[in-house]
Amino acid sequence: MPKGIAVDKQGRIKARASMSDTNLLLTITVLVFFALYLSAVVFLGGGFTKPQNFLNILNNNASLIVLSCGMSIVMITGGIDISVGAVTSLVCMAGAVNLEQQGGSVLTVLLIGLGIGLAFGLVQGYLVAYLEIQPFIVSLAGMFFAKGMTTIVSKEPIRVTNEGFLAVKDTRITVPGLGAPNKLGQYIPAYVEVGVVIALLAVVLLFCLLRWTKLGRSFYAVGGNNQSANMLGINVRRTKFLAHILCSLLAGLGGILYFLHVGSGDVANGAGDEMNAIASSIIGGTLLTGGVGNVAGTFFGVLSLNTIKRIVSSLGFDEAWWSNITVAAMLCLFLVIQSIVLLRKNTAKQ
């Protein structure tokens, strides 16, 4: 009887006694996030005790949540896509030009964003899946291309004044029961932006997709082992192709959410977001070797990353460089934890 399988009295297999890698890493991430946030509430108090402070993490990072989920999916299939940050920037710029100079509406921005995402996904996915070029190189070129195209579309930052767009941008959805009185004693309701709702919806949908659909399971199978996935009858190339399309579509959606949050097109939009997305995925328990990961973990990864950024800046280290150094230190810590956990598990199996 292999280790790790518990059997009841009738000899039926009860349940897996040992946790799968995905669940183990997810548990670590969720625990770390709660530990971080609770210690911030206890030791720093102040802003951290207000629910709005937590909701602002969501408001500011709706786009990053979507980007990171896409990144996780590609990483689960064993690939990587570093073009997502640049695609975000391109979508913002194209959207701003469309609204301001071509008289577009919210609907056309939506179409443009998803269209750009789809185009990147089709090209990158084809090159990775069918021509077997390393995903890193392909998405590197994609990143270059998107960065260059952004400045070709417009070099100058464009501030959006379109009323229909601003109405959507400024829509605040109040969260009942979480408001707090301000200094004057007035009750200020807690709110989230429209983007957060879309992002959360995307997380839930992707979670279901990965857990309960054939496509979702084949992402894991392909990432876990290419050849055995092939022997199981999974079309490996098609699966990888679809993963890249999904990731780039989500990058397009992330771009729209970013645009909805900042309301302007700028070359600097989404700069470095590919690294934030990779970091969030890794903190969320996705392994770059593929086959292990979870968008729920990624969601908590984004939250953890931004919580620690806030903790560091509220400790008084508010120079610009501390934020980056913190992200790097956090990434390093999680990588080492993951590595130790997995190395131990592997040696225990043997």
Place this chain on the structure above:
Amino acid sequence: MMTPVKNPETKLKQPGESLFKRLVRQQLFIPFAALALLVLFNLIADPSFFAVSIKENSLGNPVLSGNIISVLDNASELVILAIGMTLVTASSGGQDISVGATMAIAGSVILRMVCGGQVTADTLQMPLLLAVLIGIVVTALFGAFNGALVAYFKIQPMVATLIMFTAGRSIAAWINNNQLPIMNDISFKYAGTFLPGIPVPTPVFITAFVILLFWLALKFTTLGLYTQSVGINANSSRLNGLDPKLIKLLTYVILGVCVAVAGFIRVSRSGSINYSRIAENIEMDAILAVALGGNALSGGKFNIYGSILGAYVIQFLTTTLYKYEVPSTALPAYKAVVVILLVVLSAPVVREKLSSMKKAPVKAAKEVS
């Protein structure tokens, strides 16, 4: 050993092959073809691209100038990085994406040393060689950090170096307290510009020296052999008495040293530093140089001369684009298109199709449809 394509055996194995097919199979086919295309394009579009003239520089010395000189000069940092990157790629099957950020650190450390902590200094506050040595030690340590994560914690190289990629420029700014030190001593700029009385840019000599060092190291030491064997199969190398972890770590330290030299050349060109802009995107160019040189990015066998050639091709492309007044911000888009074309052409799947199309065009056409 380094250039398997030159091995006569491989040629003898397929005696009936056409010249075209044998050419395509050459590892250096792609970089040479790319170089030939670029040269051809420039010859047709504007032959004056290749003009080399002697001009007086700001110090009154006669120096060579022209696009070709500029390619050789500006490719220096990239070539040095590509050499180190080739070793790292071969041993660990991954790439170091932090080289641009650690170049910023090297530059920052060297500038802090020669300026003695002041914002501007008119004379060297420390012997230049000592400052460069300190820079080398610092980046070698960062290289060792990356290498340790890759070798001992078994983290994929790209992810492990993502840490320094994220933090590097911030650390560089932190080292100088976010001030931008300016070094005005003319002898500091010798390494990045011209030595008095010599018309060829100094970085060309430094690059030649580095290439010579690696040529000697690969010829007379087991560095190349061990690196390849670890890259091809770490387990069997261990069973043969090698220490794969140590060798991986070593290649990252070597890359760290290369980074310091490249960073020194870069800050020496202007005598100052811009933390967020210095060597921006150079990691991408360095990885492309390795790929363009026909090296597998998944590790194993490598050809260091392919990477060197690849680096010059990339700089040639950049200079050509600049000449046709492509704005520097839009440059990445054009580069990306070229890169994709090159990578698609050199992809094994496409190459197979190409050679089968040559053989039986009808059959291949059916496959495509």
